Amino acid sequence: MPCLPAIRAVCQNLNCLSSSGQMHDAPEVAWLLALRHERQGKPALTKGKNPVASLYRMYEYLVVGYTAGLRSEMEYFFKQSTWSVKAIPDPEDTDPARYAILAVLTHYLAKVFNRLIERGLPRGCPAIIAGAEAEAELRAREVVLELQPSWAKAVRRLDEPITIPNSSGDTPEDRFRSAEFLAMNIIVTEPHVAFV
Template structure:
């Protein structure tokens, strides 16, 4: 059957090819492969992450999406959400083994921002398992007296190779990030990305 000169079965197959993505394992669950950098750059107006799931790896991929979309508020909110899962240790984020070198490079840098943001709060006496509401000075003193356990990088992140050629991710305004605003962490991976604001408290 054809409609307006198009074959319906062929259209259905084409739609499936667009929306079906390869999968990779996230410990005990299957996580759909998120969109490519090119796709995200062409859909920056959406701002809604395509990755679903309540796991450390799913959260990391949403951070990747927000980074490419240039949506810093979404990135910071996702980082705060990760912090509020105290059983999600940064060092235990599983290796995504992403086949896309650029996407893998971004994923490898993101844990550095988690470690930086989380340890800043931990050193100030706010452990990740702290209650949402801290009632009174006595409770605050109790939190500050707890042992300081700092977050660490996952081993795989430090082994991901840098890109052979520089890759520019436009800033939120769609332009090339100015040299003064480029993230040193990303630059080490040959990624030109604006330094994100990751401190949420």
């Protein structure tokens, strides 16, 4: 394709191409925070039907404070039974804040998925479980818990803190802050991600 090099050059200037050559169209944290109220309740700007695109949509929803969008996207990911959390490719994002948020989100994916799996709802189970036979089949399945991808554990903590305001637009109180995000120098309210 003769125009692909030109597209890559434009994308590098707009910071939507990772060093691995993987394209993404997720906006920067500062831009999302500046347009937070306008973006709440709206679909994420990131498009695509793959694990990395889904993770970027979660990032957008978290930063703008759109909890319903975040939970819906996590539920969408859960229903893609071939998408293992551990196998999410490294986005190699060049924006340190965005990369740190993506890394922590994989922790929450594993946490919320394992909560369901441990309760007997494995990934790929039908939406409606009718009858004793269907329940017995689910109980007989091997329990396979999700894990964070190795790249997520290697992402560096941010040098400078960033704050994602709570729903009132204020800095979250200490008691409501996410310990996982705080470990990456990101101040944000513990996300409400359980969707069942």
